[in-house]
Amino acid sequence: MRVTMIGTGYVGLVSGACFSEFGHDVTCVDKDARKIADLQNGKIPIFEPGLDKLVVDGAKSGHLHFTTDLRAAVAGAEAIFIAVGTPSRRGDGFADLSYVYAAAEEIADALTGPAVVVTKSTVPVGTCAEVERILKRKRPDLAGQVAVASNPEFLREGSAIEDFMRPDRIVAGVDTDHARQVMRALYRPLFLNDKTPIVFTSREASELTKYAANAFLAMKITFINEMANLCEATGADIQDVAKGIGLDGRIGGKFLNAGPGYGGSCFPKDTLALVHQARQNGAPSRLIEAVVDANTARKKQMADKIVKAFGGVTGKTVAVLGVTFKPNTDDMRDAPSLDIVPALQAAGATVRAFDPEGMHEAAKLLPGVQWAGNAYEAMDGADGVAILTEWNDFRALNLTRAKSLLKRPLMIDLRNIYLPSEMADAGFAYHSIGRKPV
Numbered sequence: 001m002r003v004t005m006i007g008t009g010y011v012g013l014v015s016g017a018c019f020s021e022f023g024h025d026v027t028c029v030d031k032d033a034r035k036i037a038d039l040q041n042g043k044i045p046i047f048e049p050g051l052d053k054l055v056v057d058g059a060k061s062g063h064l065h066f067t068t069d070l071r072a073a074v075a076g077a078e079a080i081f082i083a084v085g086t087p088s089r090r091g092d093g094f095a096d097l098s099y100v101y102a103a104a105e106e107i108a109d110a111l112t113g114p115a116v117v118v119t120k121s122t123v124p125v126g127t128c129a130e131v132e133r134i135l136k137r138k139r140p141d142l143a144g145q146v147a148v149a150s151n152p153e154f155l156r157e158g159s160a161i162e163d164f165m166r167p168d169r170i171v172a173g174v175d176t177d178h179a180r181q182v183m184r185a186l187y188r189p190l191f192l193n194d195k196t197p198i199v200f201t202s203r204e205a206s207e208l209t210k211y212a213a214n215a216f217l218a219m220k221i222t223f224i225n226e227m228a229n230l231c232e233a234t235g236a237d238i239q240d241v242a243k244g245i246g247l248d249g250r251i252g253g254k255f256l257n258a259g260p261g262y263g264g265s266c267f268p269k270d271t272l273a274l275v276h277q278a279r280q281n282g283a284p285s286r287l288i289e290a291v292v293d294a295n296t297a298r299k300k301q302m303a304d305k306i307v308k309a310f311g312g313v314t315g316k317t318v319a320v321l322g323v324t325f326k327p328n329t330d331d332m333r334d335a336p337s338l339d340i341v342p343a344l345q346a347a348g349a350t351v352r353a354f355d356p357e358g359m360h361e362a363a364k365l366l367p368g369v370q371w372a373g374n375a376y377e378a379m380d381g382a383d384g385v386a387i388l389t390e391w392n393d394f395r396a397l398n399l400t401r402a403k404s405l406l407k408r409p410l411m412i413d414l415r416n417i418y419l420p421s422e423m424a425d426a427g428f429a430y431h432s433i434g435r436k437p438v
């Protein structure tokens, strides 16, 4: 099938490359000429495990193309995906849909015949209907030939390819038989081989499903973080509580890792957009409003936790391991480090940090940080170490070496990647999340 993917951000690039792997003929379009030139040369603008190989293979097989020429890419395509950004609008947090609607206008100008236009960007309820209005207004000659569908993406940064190739489900909001057939054909390899369920819904339900999924996961994380606070106050162990509730099939064990609060390009933005949409429709979500507030506060509280464990940080050096919002990405958007590091600096600390992939981005956002070449260099001569992101590199530190480099054997582990007992054996003062300090 001839597929056009508009937008080569995270979702667009991963989806485009994966569809080409399915054997579809995919053209990815972006306005950024430099990005397109880089992609044509096999240079990937983001760090995502496996993506570079997929892009190179797709180009080699002739199934994956990159261009700035939207008109040529849209002409004759059977499925045209809109995968442009929907950032939070300044002031109210509502999703900014200007890029989506601008893409719809351009698609309308470029259409040459029947096609299905699919929104893959995360968009509020009613966006498909608005895209359809734009297409109808601009192209009355194609009445009845162009359908608009919703097909949200559930992939996670850092495991995006795996998530695309082995999803729990595909959600497709369609309102014509033709759109349903096209969606089936697009994902055919998945339900043929792996029997991945395709959930066909109305376009509105599909649009809301994406926000509801992200809001629910954000709520789950916030819930376990609150339980972790209660554990710290009462002496219970959050790992035990998470396991104890997670084994109940109705709850499920995933996304119950207590930590410094959720970040990234999706949960913070999508929870805010849902709150806004719910209020606007007279059905406010007090639950998600509380989640947003609790998470914002939590990121700030984490700096206090570190300061307290250090017994004050004035004039001290804090080694920080990990600054990205999660491992296996270079993405710094809404990372807890963006709250924690400046708060430590404001409290008088010198911060020396290391991150395997995030330092280039982070250097622009975190002024005054001393960047180290590896974890040990960050710890050398520091007064203690704080782990902010659970990169594999940090899971198996040589604790004897770490202890000899640090002025004081003090670790604050905001991701619970060590056992309190092993840290006690190694002679560390160890503070983690929702567990007794040792």
Ligand code: UGA
Binding pocket: 122, 153, 154, 155, 156, 157, 158, 214, 217, 221, 254, 255, 256, 257, 258, 259, 260, 261, 262, 263, 264, 265, 266, 267, 325, 326
């Ligand atoms: C999230 C969703 O998981 C994807 O399904 C969705 O497609 C994506 O948003 C999106 O809307 O595009 P992502 O933001 O890449 O994916 O990352 P997650 O793995 O979900 O982590 C988000 C944040 O929650 C991170 O800061 C992470 O550290 C935190 N988290 C996650 C926890 O604190 N505890 C957990 O148990 C899980």
